Amino acid sequence: MNIIGFPRIGEKRELKKALESFWTKKMSENELLCVAKELRTLHWSYQKKCPFVVVNDFSLYDNMLDLSYALGAIPARFRNLKGLELYFAMARGNGENVACEMTKWFNTNYHFVVPELSKHDCYTVNAEKIINEYNEAKSLGYAPKISLIGLFTYIGLSKTSDNSSKKDIFPHLKKVYLELIKTLSTLEKGTIIEFHEPIFVKGENEFFPYIKEVYNEICTFGVKAIVTTYFEASNEATKILVETNIEGLGLDFLYGENNLTSLQLIANAGKKLYAGLIDGRNIWVANLDSKLSILDKISLIVPKDLIHIGTSCSLLHVPFSKDSEIKMDKEILSWLSFAKEKVRELELLESLFRNGIVDSNKEAYEFNKTINDGRKQSQKIHDTKVRERIANLVITERKESFQARIKTQRKELGYPDLATTTIGSFPQTPELRALRQKYKKGEIDTDTYENGIKEYITECIRFQEEIGLDVLVHGEPERNDMVEYFGEQMKGFVFSQNGWVQSYGSRCVKPPIIYGDTSRPESMTLKWSSFAQSLSKKIVKGMLTGPVTILNWSFVRDDLARKEVCKQLSLCIADEISDLQNGGIRIIQVDEAAFKEGYPLREENIKEYETWALECFKISSSVAKPQTQIHTHMCYSEFNDIIKTIEAMDADVISIETARSGNELLKIFKQVGYANEVGPGVYDIHSPRIPSVDEIYKQIKLLLEVLPKEQLWINPDCGLKTRKWEEVKPSLKNMIEAVKKIRSEG
Incomplete structure (x- = not known):
């Protein structure tokens, strides 16, 4: 089983509240870090049945910003600052210094802090955050897997702050990135690192010729490298990656159905396949029969022992849990699955794939089937x-x-x-x-x-x-919200009480849920x-x-x-x-x-x-x-x-x-x-x-x-x-x- 990432804001938005208290000087830095540590500990506990828990998916603001900080890619206007003052200044600005630009993470509603790169940058590795979180997980008895934005996605989403080109900067950025990997490789023999490269789903770009060289060099440090893409298919990159020394590839088979055409390449290369089948972007209960049908297609080509079932992308994009949803229509609530529920779906799908329908999973499987069949036939969705x-x-x-x-x-x-x-x-x-x-x-x-x-x-x-x-x-x-307000006055919408999703930093949104045909009974504004x-x-x-x-x-x-x-x-x-x-x-x-x-x-x-x-x-x-x-x-x-x-x-x-x-x-x-x-x-x-x-x-x-x-x-x-x-x-x-x-x- 493979979870790509977990929501970090907390079930009750604990991180949001802590950040805003810290920014208004009502909470000390140590208190903020304690809240963060408590959240990581809790989130790892939900992943305890997975072979490894995700480390470094947690962030005080944004993972792209974390990587900029770890690589020493600091804009000149902030270089007189240190620690969290520097980190948050890059995200939010300070004094006369404007913050780094933000933009959307591919086609999601999550915003990331855009790296500002310059030929005058003096990169210096700072792996303290990643090392600390890795050791935290180890101390709790978990096997950690480091989640890290890949070099190609990082530079592909960056901007230059002077007249230099990204190609000019790439050799210097590559050097410091490899230094970071070398540092992480010393944590233990065979450190597992999952490199997030969603940029690859956009097709070929100017950096494609360097993919093989970079990932082979990464593997020389002895790390077990998984390269994961998501949101669509990434066949062009897959053709290159199967020729490298990486251990496996993570592919999204929900939003990238064309990834099925790359299966033979993966099988021929003997790579592990981390198959994204539990939806990390939407909140409907998985149709397990549909997932098993896709797995049947995959396992006809890739040996079963090389297939690891996972989420389609990070669960960052869905709410934490539906445990506290006590006001929603019970029938509609039964159709929903948030992050905690998706982890359980993943466990059940894994059991069904490996063992078939047996006594230990039969009841859960039949319940899933009943829910999906009931939703199709419900009169609530048709107008x-x-x-x-x-x-x-x-x-x-x-x-x-x-x-x-x-x-x-x-x-x-x-x-x-x-x-x-x-x-x-x-x-x-x-x-x-x-x-x-x-x-x-x-x-x-x-x-x-x-x-x-x-x-x-x-x-x-x-x-x-x-x-x-x-x-x-x-x-x-x-x-209350520019979408929720309208949805509350339309038919076909339902709303959660605590279905919060991080948009950026401490900013959270509670997306409406469109479950049926929509109409507007009367004027809304x-x-x-x-x-x-x-x-x-x-x-x-x-x-x-x-x-x-x-x-x-x-x-x-x-x-x-x-x-x-x-x-x-x-x-x-x-x-x-x-x-x-x-x-x-x-x-x-x-x-x-x-x-x-x-x-x-x-x-x-x-x-x-x-x-x-x-x-x-x-x-x-x-x-x-x-x-x-x-x-x-x-x-x-x-x-x-x-x-x-x-x-x-x-x-x-x-x-x-x-x-x-x-x-x-x-x-x-x-x-x-x-x-x-x-x-x-x-x-x-x-x-x-x-x-x-x-x-x-x-x-x-x-x-x-x-x-x-x-x-x-x-x-x-x-x-x-x-x-x-x-x-x-x-x-x-x-x-x-x-x-x-x-x-x-x-």
Whole structure:
């Protein structure tokens, strides 16, 4: 059995709470490290039936950041710092120093800290964290397996901070990486290291010629090397890896079915196969008959004694356990499997594969079969009206061109060049969370709750008017999460109480679960948007989450194609846009923060996704009148490869996260002649630091080197819900002052 990684945030988000206490100086470094050690000990206990437990999958922030720290790949601006101060400064920024860039881990909702590499780097190995955790596991009587980001994935996901190329840096990075492996090889004879190389599933790149050389050199240190890929198939890399001296390969047979075509190569080479069959990305109970069918195919080619069954990827991407889910519908809950349950599924699948259906596993096997059969037949997942509406759906889009619409909008909305706004949310204060919690528990009545929400919205509107923002937002105090809030008001969704998943650092999300056909019984946002608009003569944006993002940030049913689920969601959002504009809301933002992360990793699969994702966004916005301005927002993304799709989305305004990357991400918009309006983020909201007027002024100047002022909106990188008011207020005031300064220059 092979677990690739385990959730590290804790069943009750213990790590999140400890980190935030440490950052606010309410907890000492020693206390933080004690919490981390307790979590590791607990998580290893769940893996005790595995031949080895995973070491170094745990992180105080991010595994890519851990590796940067271990290799001494430290940006120059942080080199005067040490220890955890250095570590967290790279992740969160400090003083005048901006944090390292963050972006999505392949096509998941997990963010990693992007390594910044330079030809001037002086790499130095620091293996203390890995060694300590390895020895911890040994002291508890476990056989450890080190989890480590592979060299090729590390450099492939990095960026250079000067004019050097990655190829220039590669020899130096390779040298220090091998030094790290040599250090780890001394832990004991035959140290097991699982190298995570998901970059290989994207196909060949400039570093492919070095794969054989690097992994053979790694093996000279006497380590037992497993090279693991996941999220899709990696046949090109497999052809090379079977010719190296590594012990085995880990392949994903759920999201990379084409890996089956590489089995003969693996068998011929006599390599161990770590077959990813228990889903590390979704939460449905495994269909063990289906898994055994795949194993039958595999074992026809690869000898059974060389096959090790495992998770498809790290369990980092699923919640910890469903043990504490006491409020969910019991039937739906029976269909779910979180990390702890997946470990038990793995144990059962292993037993069935090795021994067949015997007395010791018969009851568990039959229970699994009953659950899967019951789910297929359940009336809870089918809605005839929704299916009929989809069957009669004609894919539509806005009739008027952008050029025609923008003239109407500029005239009717009357906003200036370099119009200022925010992305939507304002700080979710402890008082606000407490208010929602009391209402949820029935401790306060509806009037008390709604009066509290109205007070918050009123304060938000007054503050925005006071500092001079051009287009306002209501602050979203009624929303717990940008997807969960909408899912709670739609049919076909269910929610966990404690299904938290780490997004980055201490930031956790609780993804909705789409179990059946979806529909929107009544308006979801009009009430609060109308109230906010009644408080100001300025325009207040309506705020919606787009269908593709709702899909990509949910755990999605696996009995219906994702594109069909997304079409159902798009009709819900179209209905909401119609209600808002008919209710007097003139600008509506349809956030597609997760549009890019849904992209398949292999180029040959991209077109199909783009086609239906684009169609779904257009279905949603097609009901907008010419004078209704549609905004959208996208989170950390490289836009070069999807710029044509962004154009085709035809949103009137797109806001994007760019603050950590200067104006680099914006340049592609100029290169393709993008005509619609753009709001590049001018400061990073993922850091607690407050940007100065001068800093934002310089950032806007950089933007103006790329696009004209008539085309630009000025806003923060993303929503402000995770920040504190004492950070938000001065930051936004400085943003407004910077815009005023630039406007005064003509």
